[in-house]
Amino acid sequence: MASEVALKNVDNACETAEEFTRVFYKQVDNSRHLTSKLYLDTGLLVWNGNGINGNDKIQKFLMDLPASNHVLKTLDAQPISENLVANKLTYLIQACGDVTYQNDDVKKPFQQTFLIVAVEGKWKIASDCFRLQVPHSN
Amino acid sequence: IGFDVSEDVTLPPSQQSFLIDPAGQDLVREFLTQYFAIFDSESRQPLLEAYHETATMSMAANYLSNDNRNAPTNRLNAYISNSRNLVRITERESRRRYLRTGRLQVVSFLSDLPKTKHDLMSFAVDLLVFTPAMIVLTMNGVYKETTVAGNPSRSFHRTFVIVPNSAGGFSITNDMLFISNTTREQEDTSSSSAVGVAGPGPASAPAPAPAP
Numbered sequence: 561m562a563s564e565v566a567l568k569n570v571d572n573a574c575e576t577a578e579e580f581t582r583v584f585y586k587q588v589d590n591s592r593h594l595t596s597k598l599y600l601d602t603g604l605l606v607w608n609g610n611g612i613n614g615n616d617k618i619q620k621f622l623m624d625l626p627a628s629n630h631v632l633k634t635l636d637a638q639p640i641s642e643n644l645v646a647n648k649l650t651y652l653i654q655a656c657g658d659v660t661y662q663n664d665d666v667k668k669p670f671q672q673t674f675l676i677v678a679v680e681g682k683w684k685i686a687s688d689c690f691r692l693q694v695p696h697s698n
Numbered sequence: 699i700g701f702d703v704s705e706d707v708t709l710p711p712s713q714q715s716f717l718i719d720p721a722g723q724d725l726v727r728e729f730l731t732q733y734f735a736i737f738d739s740e741s742r743q744p745l746l747e748a749y750h751e752t753a754t755m756s757m758a759a760n761y762l763s764n765d766n767r768n769a770p771t772n773r774l775n776a777y778i779s780n781s782r783n784l785v786r787i788t789e790r791e792s793r794r795r796y797l798r799t800g801r802l803q804v805v806s807f808l809s810d811l812p813k814t815k816h817d818l819m820s821f822a823v824d825l826l827v828f829t830p831a832m833i834v835l836t837m838n839g840v841y842k843e844t845t846v847a848g849n850p851s852r853s854f855h856r857t858f859v860i861v862p863n864s865a866g867g868f869s870i871t872n873d874m875l876f877i878s879n880t881t882r883e884q885e886d887t888s889s890s891s892a893v894g895v896a897g898p899g900p901a902s903a904p905a906p907a908p909a910p
């Protein structure tokens with residue numbers, strides 16, 4: 561049986577995921593110049609297999625992407641055992657939906673996984689893995 | 699006279715894989731090969747060895763938007779009824795219940811999912827964290843359901859959090875899975891590749907504990 565503390569942490573992971581994704585997609589779609597503040601200084605963005613390290617570089621990368629509109633359709637979240645991550649509260653979040661880009665009005669299905677960490681009272685993205693749902697084969 | 703706004707905004711080309719540390723490549727390949735050999739076999743029970751005692755697992759499924767294909771094979775009923783989509787599941791009690799906790803619950807849940815054949819060559823694998831204490835990797839790819847008429851293909855996105863265990867191997871502590879229909883583009887690619895459905899995977903499960 562999971563302890564009450566563990567169950568509360570599950571509730572909190574879910575509610576944090578809702579709040580986090582609301583903020584994140586609003587920033588990316590409407591105020592992208594501020595988005596990198598959501599990442600740790602040493603954060604990692606992996607965008608369709610392109611790895612970008614550090615929030616300065618992430619900011620530059622994001623600014624070069626076409627304007628976007630994300631619609632969240634599916635969301636899931638789990639706590640990650642705290643002793644794994646230097647005793648920092650850490651959540652795994654999976655967000656899926658459709659994105660349209662400025663140059664192309666076609667809705668593209670996307671899936672995105674975040675590891676977020678509580679640092680000094682703020683949630684920060686430690687890693688962010690974004691994938692459009694496209695074929696991969698070599 | 700026009701305006702100086704960039705009109706030709708293209709997306710950066712995508713890459714099949716990202717590795718935060720190239721040293722992780724062999725371990726990841728080995729782990730996934732063993733994991734999916736068992737996952738695609740007759741019995742998923744040996745996956746008990748791949749999960750941490752207190753592992754958590756959740757699955758969420760959803761349809762593609764604007765998908766007007768209405769064949770029975772496109773229905774995701776086998777998944778949707780257990781889908782932990784927080785956009786729809788808003789009660790705390792349900793959210794707790796849909797999170798499978800402990801390796802027995804996790805493997806029991808996985809065992810009830812449709813039988814599958816994954817095409818590992820079609821995977822995009824991103825290794826996000828690779829430290830002595832913790833590995834985080836995501837997979838994107840397609841699989842076929844092997845025991846359902848028409849062998850429908852599905853698209854998935856999945857994340858494993860993995861830690862070293864005391865036996866010298868590795869255990870999954872978090873498993874998060876998203877399932878959807880394949881796009882037409884994905885179907886065209888997978889049907890043109892040489893890898894088809896060659897029966898339900900290897901019958902004899904390989905050594906269960908994925909070791910380095």
